[in-house]
Structures are given as C-alpha cells and as structure tokens.
Amino acid sequence: MKSPYVPRGTHMNDFSFSMPTQVVFGRGVTARTGAELASRGYAHALVVYGQGSVVRTGTLGRVLASLDAAGVAHTEFGGARPNPSLAHARDGIALAREAAADVVLAVGGGSAIDTAKGIALGVPYEGDVWDLYTHAAAPVADGKLPVACVLTIPAAGSEASASSVLTDDETLLKKGLSTELNRPVVALMDPELTFTLPAYQTAAGVTDICAHILERFFSTSGPVPVTDELDCGLIRSLLDMAPRAIEDPEDYDARANIMWAGTLAHNDLAGCGRGVNGGRAGGWESHGMEHELSAHDPSIAHGAGLAVIMPAWMRYVWRSNPERFLTLGARAFDIEPVDVVEDCIDATPEEAVEDAVLAAIDELQAFFCSLGMPRTLGELGVTADDIPALLETLELNKGAEFGQLQRLTMDDARKIYESAL
Ligand code: NZQ
Ligand code: ZN
Secondary structure (H helix, E strand, O other): OOOOOOOOOOOOOOOOOOOOOEEEEOOOHHHHHHHHHHHOOOOEEEEEEOOOHHHHOOHHHHHHHHHHHOOOEEEEEOOOOOOOEHHHHHHHHHHHHHHOOOEEEEEEOHHHHHHHHHHHHHOOOOOOOHHHHHOOOOOOOOOOOOEEEEEOOOOOOOOOOOEEEEEEOOOOEEEEEEOHHHOOOEEEEOHHHHHHOOHHHHHHHHHHHHHHHHHHHOOOOOOOHHHHHHHHHHHHHHHHHHHHHHHOOOOHHHHHHHHHHHHHHHOOHHHOOOOHHHOOOOOOHHHHHHHHHHHHOOOOOHHHHHHHHHHHHHHHHHHHOHHHHHHHHHHHHOOOOOOOOOOOOOOOHHHHHHHHHHHHHHHHHHHHHHOOOOOOOHHHOOOHHHHHHHHHHHHHHHOOEEOOOOOEEHHHHHHHHHHOO
16 A cells, blocks of 8 residues: 555645846856946945955955956955854944945855845945844835845855845844845856865755755645755755765865755745745744754854754654655655555554655755764754743744744744754
C-alpha cells in the first residue's frame, strides 16, 4: 500500500511578482559599479559597509576607484556589524543627509545592505526610522534614496529582496520591514568576491538560503508543481555546490551557483503561487524564532541559528502537512516511504510516512552539520535559562500566536527551543 498522503490536486494561488533589481553578474563586475550608478544619473553615493572585510580584501578600494572613474562622488560609512543595529542606521541617515547623497551603495552582505535600506527609507522621514519597522508610520517613496549593492556573501538575499532587518539594542527587538520600496535598483554580483569567505560564513549563508526556500515551500497551500520543482531543484543544487565551495573556496562555479541561488531563494520567485491572499508565501516560523537568538546575541550568525531551529521546527509541525515533507524528501533527497504491503514490512503506512519524513529532516540537518553548522542551541551558547527572555521578545514581535503551516503558541515555541537544546 502506497503512502496515504499522495498530494491531491494542485493549488496555484494568485500572486504578484516583480524583480526590479538589475542583476549584473560575473567575474570582475565590481569594476562596473561606478558606470552602473552614473548611467542612472546618481552623483553622490553613501558607501555603506561592514566591519572591515571589504577593506582587507581590497573590494572597497576597487569600488571607490570605479566610482571615481565614473565621476560619482562618495562618502564612506563603515561599521555595520553582523545583525546590524538601529543606532548605526540612524547615524547613517544623518550622514546621508549631511552629504546630500542621492544613492546608498552597500558593499557587503545582508548586514550592510539592510543598513543601507534603513538609511534610504529613513532619509526623507522626519521621525525616527524605527517607526517604519514598528509600523507606526508607513514608508514613503517620495524622497526615498535608491539602494545599490556590491554583494560579498550569498546568504540573506537582501540584494534583491523586499526586506530589511534591524535590531534595536535597547529593547532587543529585531524587526524586519518588508516593502517593495526596499528592492535595490542594481546588484553587482561577482562570485570571485566570495572566495575570501571563511567556511563558517559560507555554511551559514547556504543554510539561510535553504531556509528562505523552505519557509516558502512549507506554506499551507497545496502543491504548485512549477514552484515546488524550482524550490527542490535549488535545494538539490545547494546540496551539490556547498561542499565544493567549502572544500575549495576558489571553486568559481560552486561560488557562482550558490550566489545565484541566494538571489532566487529570496526575491520571492521561490514562493510564487504559494502565498495566501497575494502575500509572501509561508509563515516564516523558523526565521521568527531565529531572529530572537541573533537579537539577544548578535554574535550568533543568522544562518547558524537557522541550522538549529529549522529542523527542530520541522520535527514539531510535520504532522500538520505530511504531504509537503514527503515532497521535499522525494524531490530533494530521494527519500520515499516504503510500500509496506509490497515490501512485506511489518509497519503501517502511517509509520512508513513518519519514517520517511523524519529521514528527510535528518538528511537536511546532516547537510547543515556537514558544512560545519551547529546542531544544538548549546553550541551557540544558548541555555534553558535564556528561553524565557527569547519568548518575551518573540511574543512582542509575533503576537501570542504565529505561523502558518501550524499555528504556534508561545508554549509551542518554548517546546521547540527546548527540543533544540
Ligand atoms: O562585517 P565584515 O567585516 O564585512 O564581515 C562579514 C561578516 O562578519 C563577513 N563577510 C562578508 N563578506 C565577506 C566576509 N568575509 C570575508 N570575505 C567576504 N567576501 O561575513 C560576516 C557576515 O556578513 P553579514 O552581512 O552579516 O551576513 P548576511 O548576509 O548573512 O546578513 C545577515 C543579516 O541579514 C539579515 C539577518 O537577520 C542578519 O541581520 N537578513 C536579512 C534579510 C533580508 N534583508 O532580506 C533576510 C534574511 O532572512 C535575514 O534575516
Ligand atoms: Zn534568512
């Protein structure tokens, strides 16, 4: 007897998808940064970057030289930390106004790009930019600065996403702001810039990319074959490419495929037809629970937190929709439930499904761990004593109940955190 959870029908929901970001991809494209900005009429760039990797690798120097060559003036604003802070973005807003910048150019990863996005939206807003993240005020297009980026780490997908995530260190609230206004106008993506990534950051990035695909894949909607195949195909490519990039950091094709996967994972293509009421697909449960970890301890890489939380969430909720998990298992990992009758197995079909689902989750977690990601919260320095504080900010961010595949209360969230200790 075959699985009792054969997908029934297909369910293409309505959606609106736009990819306004111009992607300029390939070896050496960093040198075209100035020309790309000048061709759009920008005259003064606020150049936002992180804590020094782009200085050490020479990327910043090449970007500034290209701006000079194209006649684009620039003001530097470094120091965005991983899991960037609201206070730093506020400083950037003041500097952008003072310099009369007409474009914000991020050189780095999600942290630099999200800081740039916060600055770009904050410049025309008279109040505190945090109002936009708390939804006390709506972002406005009028006077908003355009954002451009030179990507140095495939991970957050911010180079083409509608999101920006900042942390208020005073309240420990990490909040995302999603608006189409956030999409960068141009993303320069040179895979060679990622050769210098430490293995841990490569792995955290790949994990985040997988999570962006899977948060969308695990929506409540039924099968959407085109999107499902796209999602599982991206995961399969990452399963192939990530070990190659860890083994040989200068494997161009591995780096290039991971970089492109990172963009496709989070520009919303990976969720088309799976969103409810035209919204973004999925309930983003793992991201919600991870953001509390990296807000309380910014030294936790977002991807590393996800490597622990996502499998724990999956094991907690899979019974709400076994079909989805079986599809992932079959399409990404070649894992299918055994046919208990045909193969004369002493088990029920339901037990065979459970075995297949849990095997698929184990495979996914084993993949993250094989790249060097942690398996437990303990490895991230998080203990049982920390959980009440995580739940407190989680509730402030998400409300008493959250999630889509299965609604989760704070008690459910506590159990998921505890299961990952
Ligand atoms: O700060 P520097 O010195 O530049 O070093 C960075 C940082 O330590 C380093 N790095 C980046 N490129 C490098 C490099 N080191 C050597 N060579 C290179 N080529 O890597 C570290 C991580 O960089 P970061 O920008 O923090 O990484 P990521 O892109 O993962 O961004 C993480 C942030 O993005 C948010 C996360 O929550 C977190 O705050 N997210 C943003 C999203 C969005 N805007 O759409 C969605 C995501 O789900 C995520 O929440
Ligand atoms: Zn993420």
